[in-house]
Amino acid sequence: MRTTVRRYYPKVQTKHRVRSMSSDEENASDISDSATSEFWADESARRVAENDRPPVVKGGVSPSGVPHIGNFNEVLRGAFVVRALECRDDIAGEPGQVFTSDDRDPLRRVPDTVLSPEGEVVELDAEERDELRAHLGKPYVDVPSPFADAAGAPDTWAEHFASFLREDAERLGVPVEFVSNDEMYEDGDFDQSVRTALSELERSRDVIARHQRTAGEGYVPFMPICAECGRITTTPTGVNVEDGAVDYVCDDAQLAGEYEVEGCGHRGTATLREGKLPWRFEWPAQWWTLGVGFEPFGKDHAEGSWESGVEIAREVYGVEPPEHLVYEFFLVDGGKMSASEGNVYTVSDILRYVEPEVLRYFFALDPKKQRDLSLAEIHHLVNDFDRIEDVRYGRDEPADSTERLYAERVYDDLRAPDEDPAEHEPVRPPYTFSAMVGVAGDDEARLDTLRRSGHLPEDPTETQKRDALRRVELARNWALDHDNEYAVRVLDDKPDADFDADTRTAFDELADAVESGASPDEIQNAVFETARQNDLGVGGFFSDGYRLFLGQESGPKLGPLLSALDREFVVERLRQPSDG
């Protein structure tokens, strides 16, 4: 069995946290909250237990196109179920998670865009397209990566794609074992499945005919790889299960209803390891081979391959299909995610703006609901997460039973696997506020602002500093990238504005205060005083201050703002408010 999975999570202290309450509290809670809904992952785990399925959770994707955030449904949804399984004591065996890269699938179309090794979505040029077109119909493991030349980059398309998922799974703290489908065929792991599908040919045909109109009389559930040209678009012409041999002819094929692939005409004989099962047979074969007891999958599979997969598992392979969960696809900025349209998000894109905990939280939300992921609106998600966290640490009361459920049951599963939520209570300054705190360039100024606003203890630990600075960095990235109202930008150049003599005098006096090392409050007061002393309207003088530094009429509280900026810069700007 290949599915020995290391345990990354501290198992003990999170186990049914709710039960650690005193019995009085427990009773009270039972009464007042008897209808509290169940975390979906717990419900999934319960089904696994009740139906005596093995605690092995699988996911998997075909490595096509851009590895995007949607692919992570396959990883993270399952990860929560694994955690839920670990909390149960009625499970036989050690819970674990596998992810198959379905990398013997053929390259079916030339994508418009690919993910560069740097994680950028880039368009392929004409030459690269032609290069790829030559490989249509070959398994992804045999298609060269467009970036194979880059130092340290994987050689094959399959590995290029998988490397992102592997890296992202690690960043998100998911202990999932990656399995190459191609290697499984090569190692003979599918021998039994292939042999069974072919020896029970009539049964195979019966089942598939119920689901696929195109599967006719001569249907053979095996796709040999052409020994000459390497394409897997051949047509089987004879089966000899005894010898483990399938004859084929490499003829023309149509892929994705779009590309015409010319076969090389070669006639040959393949062993049962030199080809692959069609998807509808391959999926249940994976369940059988890997001993899968649970699998989340997207709604695209819900009607077709799942239904046929269940029947193939039972009627052809004679095994029980896993428990399952159909997840909705999410939208990106209100539309379907599409690499060619440019609205595709990767894990990296999102981790540029939010902590991994927040992204995990997104995937902990009800999988059955279609929801919109919008980076421009990501502060809402962050805010929701922060609320859950506040409730978890008793800093706030739950607003409803869902918040309570997420705080009490789910939150700890959102944290990094090497952290103990009971030990480390993160410092999490509010997101939009953090974005503005980021106007200060250096860490000390940022920490100082946070400390003064009460979002950081007077004497923070290194970890608390790290938490806070990370939040500021992420929020600042978000604000600047989207150029929204929280993107406070200090003018690099002096404003193209005229300030009258009194105003300039007041600026000059303000500069004295700043230069002398005044605190934010003192600077704030100095603004009032200098305005009055020079017979300026307070409101107008504030506006002039914002105009001078931000080029706008208003902005964050001026004292803290000026205090957060580099002192020499502020003094110089105040003394010489304009050029010429």
Added chain:
RNA sequence: GGGCCGGUAGCUUAGUCCGGUUAAAGCACCUGGCUCUUAACCAGGUGACCGGGGGUUCAAAUCCCCCCCGGCCCGCCA
């Protein structure tokens, strides 16, 4: 043609499975506090015929039926 999800305050949503006191939260907005101006924070407030219609019930956002609107998936391959 079949299937899934959604339509609840200006916006984003929770609550629907398991019907039950004045339908909840965040954002936005308004008022007050922090000595006067503006990000934070604290206290409070305005704001919802719960998409429409019918039914079941003492009681419906919640259960049943029909309809309307929005989104997605499948009906090739994977």
